Amino acid sequence: MRTDVVDLCALLIPCAQAVAAGSVMTAQELLKQIKQNASSTGDDTQRLAQCFSKGLEARLAGTGSQLWQLLTAEGPLVIKYLKAYKLYMAACCFNRVALFFNIMTIEHAMAGKSKLHIVDYGPHHGFQWVGLLRWMANRKGGPPEVKITAISRLQPRSCPSEGIEDTGHRLGKCAREFGVPFKYHSITARWETICTDFFKTDADEVLVVTDLFDFGILMDESIYLDRLSPRDTVLNNIRNMRPDVFIQGVVNSSYGTSFLARFREALFYYSALFDMLDATIPRKCKLRSVLEQSMLGHSVLNVIACEGVDLVNHPEKYGQWQVRNQRAGLRQLPLKPNIVKVLKEKVMKDHHKGFFVGEDGRWLLQGWKGRILYAHSTWVAEDAISE
Template sequence: MMDPTLDYISRYLLEEEIEELNINAHKDEAALQDIEKPFYEILGQKYPPTPNEQLVCSSQLESDLSSSSSSSLKSESSNNDTLVGSLPVMEFHKGIEEGMKFLPTINNLATDCKEKIISADPSEVKYENSAWYKLAEKDDFGMMSRPRIRKYSIGRDLDILEGRNSKISMVDSEEPVRDDVYDEVLLDHGDHWLKGEIWSLREALQLEASSGVRKEIQGDHELYTLLIHCSEAVAIYDQQRARELLNKIRIKSSPDGNGIQRLACVLADALEARLAGVGSEYFRRLIAKRVKFPYTYFLKGYHMFIRAVPLIRVYLCFSNRNILNVTRNARKVHVIDLGTKLGFQWPSLIQAISKREGGPPKLRITCIDLPEPGFHPAKRIENVGQRLREYARSFNVPFEYKGIASQWESIHIEELTINDDEVVIVSSLSGLSRVKDETFSMDSPRDRVLQLIRQIKPQIFIQAEPNRSYSSFFPTRFRQVLSTYAACYDLVDSTIPRKDKERKLLENVYFVPAIINSVACEGSDLKEKPETLKQWQRRNLRACFEQLPVNPDIVKECKNLVRDGYDNRYFVQEDDNWLLQGWKGRVLSGVTAWKPKLDEGC
């Protein structure tokens, strides 16, 4: 198959040859007059004409030849005034037509991703590029919605576009720093309160099952097969085969169906964006939109997650209990959070530390996360600080906060202001997977971050990571993504009713961006390069960290937490100094604690 760009170049050169032939063919003035004369006779005008008549006749001829009407021509005298008045407009359009000859079309040049409007009627607007059309018709949450007429120009500077969107729509300053909704979700109200919410969710699930809504549809295995075959067609850029399979996938998938049907919708969008060559743009626009979302959007997704799945609650229990044990007698505590996201994990620590016998210590939290796109790269991390200050004030905890929006590997220890009289804790909950590894640079940024943590010399380094690994080879990586998120969507489908509105919030917050990035993007645009827990263990040991044993009391507390209302197919267990979490026998993630070795050999 000829490369679309080469095909365009060939046609472009051919057009130049045709133009040269036409010019050469009309160099002979006599031959040109012989061609022109019959047309003037048809129009009932004298030949040769005056200069004004020549312009008028040329425009009249062009209009007549393009018209399908068989009506007779109007008299010359009645038309001259109108035509002469339209001469500047005609010349303008004629110039546009000449210029358009040198522009490529989307059909023939796949690297040009701008959409092309086919119909002038707004009710019939269509786009040549179906992947970009689907991007245009998605709502602000990344979900499919009714089609909306919206023009995108991919040729524009996306950073400027993101900045403008963020500047116009930034509403963080208008949101409450703290209110009853935040307190209800982020603070510890005892097991009894959350048990009631968990059981109400399970009752709704049982009611939906009894009503027949959850009746399984045959063909899930076929959907798996279609997705894998489609990824193979996309990998070799077999457009016809890929689009045929995408159509079949969309017929069998549903954004409101079971787990695999919902996952198939997201994967189909990602595959189509990759096939059209707009995967990176698609992902960047998705992230740019997320910057504008209010905190309550993420809070609702977080709330649904802790009601349906014990994953985050186990993380927080492990983290908070270890921090409280290490800082039992400390007067100053410094927590360095790598990948803070929205800081939802820290209000419960502030609440717990305020109850310490002898009074709370002075707490200092340094939150480090990647800059947000737009004109306010540190806006969210600053807002996290405002919220945490308010919680510390309400619980009478002496508090200091610092937010750093930066790539982790570029941070120097001097920026963290480590004091000798502090007990320092480093925490990274599912964040280090977003740091590039040696496949992107010989001087691995991931190893540089671990060396930074060693320089900090924390009393404890708490690390939580997903248990998965992605290949650099796209077909293999697609299978890995499919396998990983099939389990995640199945877990959610087994614990949340399909008609629940907040279920989509959960999926959009925790699943969709990662899936789109892993499937639609490539190379340096890949934001996640996860490793298995065994791989992380080997990497950290090479970096001169010592893995600490898991406290049996913490294991017991986490297991009791999972038993209280959650699905019994979800498990928590300790293995090789990792506290593992999984679903139906598959380990999904793990959390552990490390301490840097201070030996001279390291």
């Protein structure tokens, strides 16, 4: 049992302030205190401090970008990453709810249709589509034809790079086992260049465009001050695709325009995640350390120690995305009450009481102990015909 009363979060913010101000001696002294009390095997706050202290140390030394690129190149082994991801899926409901929301939305859009084409930004190893293929196999009237266009990105990321073609082979194998007619096409390019010229669409297919928490990597106006930002360009291109539905999942966070604002927001966001993991996974679990220190820790390092084009994530609150989407000529669809009901009941029945699913306007919200962490919505082109 711990006998110390060191408030690590209370030390992290003044340490970040000292780093930002260039007060090297003060920052080093605070970092020393933090590292003495941080631990990758302790409670949630100690584990969080272990990640954040590495980021602050790298920023203070000016080695953030080099260290992040080195860690990106090395990365965890694919098998270890997949095991850690499976642990995460079992421990919390965030991705499960997102996948169920996507599948049930697609199910509704497919009523009476026999062809489905999914344009998927950020394939995530295809995890989200195995469940969909299984549902399609049991669909009344027989499975439809399914085509997935997977859009990968050129930028490095913190998860290991199982080839996008490998993902297609695995999904193809699943589809054959389930008896679902299946085609897979992959594109690796800058996302702002993607338009309908990159892939073939058929007039009789249901076109679904999806983003599962990835558009935050697109650069915003903080980098592109003199022209349309890449994220606005991508949204404009999606509108021009005229999908039957665009399903968007966003990380509900906003880093602001300064390092300190970004640090505070990241501290609040990751504190909730580490608290959630502490409540749902035993502290002695070795894979939990892989999940926290390798996967989440890599993201924390980038948030704290990198700037400019090396800063990978630029998340926005869901209200900001709503304004951005509408400005791009997209119209938000109402949530389906039956989908919301099913998801709320599932979370209450199968998961820790700290999780919640709520609504705000036409957004489905997910969070932990009152803090909104993720939001989901559906969109069509502004001038699309309403049902």
